[in-house]
Amino acid sequence: MILASKIESFVMHCGEMGSRWGFNRTVGQMYGLLIIYQEPLSAIQISEALNISRGNVSMGIKELQSWRLVQVQHKPKDRKEYYSPAGSIWEMAIRVFEERRKREIDPTLSLLRDNLLTEPTNQQEEYAQKQMHEIHDLLETVTHWASELQRLSPEQLNTLMKLGAGVSKIINLKDKLINNGKV
């Protein structure tokens, strides 16, 4: 399988960015390929398109599945499995975001919670706990907000984002209304 050069440049870029996005080069390439290629692809097609071993494809698919980013399909009269991206671009973004939160924030939150349960035994620990407390509260707020936002429909979220900083005006407006007892 030979890729059109525009497609290839996108796929290779995904590979280079892969590790920054939380997976490795070949997993990044695989995901890029599945997104950009209209038809579902079999493991062997992926391994040929990217010049990587069949075993590596298997491991990569597993990884992408753990991120809930790929779907398996079957074609009639064909025992092979065919892979395609799971959900719309929008949904994929949400999933990457969510998974990264789980991997990057949740473990820290739980460590902080544990550490904050015990009393500080000296001045040094007291300061340490103060800092941990601040980090904890920040992460809690952000996590909570993120999960609330995820419950909005794509349209609502889009409206909100397009609103940009204008959202602050609306918050002020709300405050005014509340203060006037009108809401």
Place this chain on the structure above:
Amino acid sequence: MILASKIESFVMHCGEMGSRWGFNRTVGQMYGLLIIYQEPLSAIQISEALNISRGNVSMGIKELQSWRLVQVQHKPKDRKEYYSPAGSIWEMAIRVFEERRKREIDPTLSLLRDNLLTEPTNQQEEYAQKQMHEIHDLLETVTHWASELQRLSPEQLNTLMKLGAGVSKIINLKDKLINNGKV
């Protein structure tokens, strides 16, 4: 320099999470240490506390500076440089967020922009460009929104986050007001 066990567990955790947050283990540990430790620390103190070479500390500090996360200070009658975290926990979070956007999203946006400039030459490329277009628009919207939010004061942003999904009610409210020609 010996660390209290609670401090140590936090520092080691930062090390383990380091690579997920965009730096490596020792850079993560160094940053954790600076955050949790009340006094500014010299390079030699850091290297002793973490059992890493002096040269590694120098490289790590450089890395943290490229993220704008540390500050250098001097003590009277002492030629050593002392390091401490730059800004409040809040500001640090903003900076990590911003730097990661630069490293994880901006390069992709620019690749997509370039690829979208040329006309597709066949059906396969047409589909590819459709996908790239969607990703591009999503990343643009998110990036733009993020930079708008950064312009809000911590207090405003906090209000907004605490509001959670309630923000949708407010958006609806705004729509109503606009439709009634009252705003």
Place this chain on the structure above:
DNA sequence: CTGAAGTTTCAGTAATTTCTGAAAGTTTAA
């Protein structure tokens, strides 16, 4: 100047992560 006290750089080594390919496992059609 000089040299002591510090910082930075970087070649080579160590540690970690990723990838391959062959073997083992699974599924299904006949």
Place this chain on the structure above:
DNA sequence: TTAAACTTTCAGAAATTACTGAAACTTCAG
């Protein structure tokens, strides 16, 4: 059953990334 067609696993090799320590560089007090 059997065997073909496929998938998964995993030990070891390859590639990448991080770390050390010694040398080079910088700064400054005397």
